[in-house]
Amino acid sequence: MPANGQGEINVDESESYSDTLASSEDEEAACLSRTIERSFTTTTLPADKLATIESLPSKRDHEAFFRECIDIMLREAIFEGTSRRTKVLDFKQPETLLKLLDFDLKAQPSSHSDLIKSLKDVIKYSVKTGHPYFVNQLFSSVDPYGFVGQMLTDALNPSAYTYEVAPVVILMEETVLREMRQIVGWPNGEGDGIFCPGGSMANGYAISCARHYYFPEVKTKGLHGLPKLVLFTSEDAHYSIKKLASFLGLGTENVHLVNTNSQGKMDPDHLEQLINTSLENGERPFMVSSTAGTTVIGAFDPIEKLADICKKNNMWLHVDAAWGGGALISKKHRNLLKGIERADSVTWNPHKLLTAPQQCSTLLVKHKNVLSEAHSANAAYLFQKDKFYDTQYDTGDKHIQCGRKADVLKFWFMWKAKGTSGLEQHIDKVFENAQYFYENIKQRPEFQIVIPEPECTNICFWYVPESLRMNSTEEFLDKLQNDGEYKEKLHRVAPKIKEKMMTEGTMMVTYQTYKEKPNFFRMVFQSSGLDKNDMLHLIQEFERLGQGL
Template sequence: MHREKKKATMQFLLEVVDILTNYVKKTFDRSTKVLDFHHPHQLLEGMEGFNLELSDQPESLEQILVDCRDTLKYGVRTGHPRFFNQLSSGLDIIGLAGEWLTSTANTNMFTYEIAPVFVLMEQLTLKKMREMIGWPAGEGDGLFSPGGAISNMYSVMIARYKYFPEVKTKGMSAAPRLVLFTSEHSHYSIKKAGAALGFGTDNVILLSTDERGRVIPADLEAKILDVKQKGYVPLFVNATAGSTVYGAFDPINEIADICEKYNLWLHVDGAWGGGLLMSRKHRHKLNGVERANSVTWNPHKMMGVPLQCSAILVREKGILAGCNSMCAGYLFQPDKQYDVTYDTGDKAIQCGRHVDIFKFWLMWKAKGTIGFEQHIDKCLDLSQYLYNKINNREGFQMVFDGPQHTNVCFWYIPPSLRGMSDSEERREKLHRVAPKIKAMMMESGTTMVGYQPQGNKVNFFRMVVSNAAVTQSDIDFLVDEIERLGQDL
């Protein structure tokens, strides 16, 4: 690169850093909006000076800086202390620095050869996570994958490989009709895995739950027996540790008893709830997780690690490689000068694999295990605070008793509906309340919180806290804002 040009591009990079650090500072400033909402057609038509179209000719570095500013301006501040919309929120500065370093290193996890430090960090971190799960001496295997859905997909793949290894070469026709079980409240990724991997969604049986969204073990056993009676083969049970909407924890020990009795693979989807293993106060909610054959755990959710960071952890060593290896000689040469067991690529369904470990490792170094514990305990305390505040408050109705995770689910009942007795009309009206309030929130840009229906329950708000920057005043603000926006509906 010519010296002049080099200088200009380094200067450009520093100017982007300036834009970014300003953005970060403003994100933590409550007087900043969470978002500046525009409809798709508005952004597509082009805002002043911001044109998304790509062209044949280059633009100036000045214009590129403007584009960077505008991209942030019209985006959503997921690190804002009043952004409660997703399970992943917050903006940890150490994690952010880690991700910037990762981008700068710009390498790939498939071999030790080109990612020596990251490969070892991944190995040590996964071992530490397995120790926290409670597997003897942290033995086992694992990988960071591109999100919880893929981690869950891995669990189904390796369960199938464990019981019917010939499927790898001969396909599903080499196995009997296999059935997967997961709760009606579980994440849809188990069903997606069933479709993708060739089981078919009809063979993903949904389990009934109690009023707090937890699997009823007797229902699992009844459904296993039913499936066996039909001549099919029960293969796999997913127990959710922290469901998406209710934050429910399935009773892992009781489910594990049934899995042992019928010789089924037990997977625990702790994408959302796995972080609680870091907390001495809350880890009991995952009691029995050490009996699982595999566990999904996303540090990018409850632990505040930047996106993406999801681990699939496996109790039996070697099975990931057995399931996925294709021994491609052009990538994984056996005749290298170092110990090639550190080349992890052939265990994955990916070839190239993004470095997701470093930011997490760096945050763990900076916080220590106790730092994560404090973060988690604080978030759960805040949820309890919200629950206590709105339970029995006029105009609020809880969807279930007591928070199980940081999820607090509730209806806001506008004054106009408070006197009405339950009827189809009232249900229809109530169903439209949360979307309306949410739309107004987004348009005013003050806060964001999720809503959804569940089963036969009409739309309700799902509040979650995973951002370290949230305080009680932000919870108060959310409640006030819902009342302000909803009072005339």
């Protein structure tokens, strides 16, 4: 056999599943072998490549390949890719990367050795998002137990729509979602919930549920004949609220943006003003989408006050806790979401603050039947009512999707491994790291804080190079407010530092503007694998990269 482990096909010698059949099935297997051999005679593919066209693994053709691939992934992507001694990324410009990797798809199959090279190249030039110094997005880390759960999910390849094809993951989903609802504060975990392909879609489901709750006729008759429906969210809310309102036919102009205060929280007084104006204009306000952990600032809207307003005006209250929902598990920090039990629906992404592998997003709903009533289509070929088991576990009809990856398994495996107490310790650790980082940079003249006393693990700051430093924070803020040229110079600092950190590969931290503020950095901490030494290293790295600007 060639070194690439493929060799010529010989069905009689193959160690695939058919060879394990009992002797009573030998004749059937032999007949199948002859059929396969006859089908192969019509192909023009080289004989040593034929093993790659079957979508069934065989021990002879694939075991060594699997083991080598998994060994490379563990060594280079997992352990080296998360080591502090290695780079976060090996950045290349697009035109260079197109030449370095063989992206082309060819008519003929590739050899295993070529595939191994591609595997190594993909790892080499990908961003190591599990690296301790990848603090660029609202996800990070490679949780060891989540990783195993992810691999198991792909090995089993279930589609979670009926109990008959996915019995384990269906029950797993119901268990995890009920526990999450209980943590939210709904008695005995009552209500309903689904796993979604991302927090944006979870927010879209919430809008759909709210609309159906007040206007169930929309399912059959559409928007025609309905009053002008409007919803409200803060100016700092995730863009998915507008995007999904458009997708659902409500229109972005009917998403009214509520002012936020200096800490990024929704202003309840302004919300009431907007609702009153909407009613005077003959519109039908039906929903408020609040945020528990805004994307940039990490602000938590005042849920209790918003719940009072929604109750008064007969409106659905949604809480987008995609980012901040993990704080619910911590006794120290769950008060950030005080009043969340009064919400009608909650988006909560375990792949964010809890560091489950991507993607792992949920929508939790207080009202038990609204998901299925709003979205079911009763496809007769899937959801037969006369099955021999309890069909309440055929949960797929309340989803918009049919085929759906079982995102629950990796999170369940993590939770099973660590227990709720372990998840709580994780949350407490990342908040502790964020506070330590904040307290340190606050004392250094080269750092200026954008949002004082941050609530979540988002730490927003300006790095101020020596050429732009002032004698005090007061002088800095005055200069920023009144000197346009100074503001423009500071605006250009973050992109220059980001370019240096990307090309050197030492860390990844994002930057952005906010309202009228010039570019600043946003550190987001969610990996409990970091410690105080890492916080100091990140600070020192900013100081190094900012020299000479």
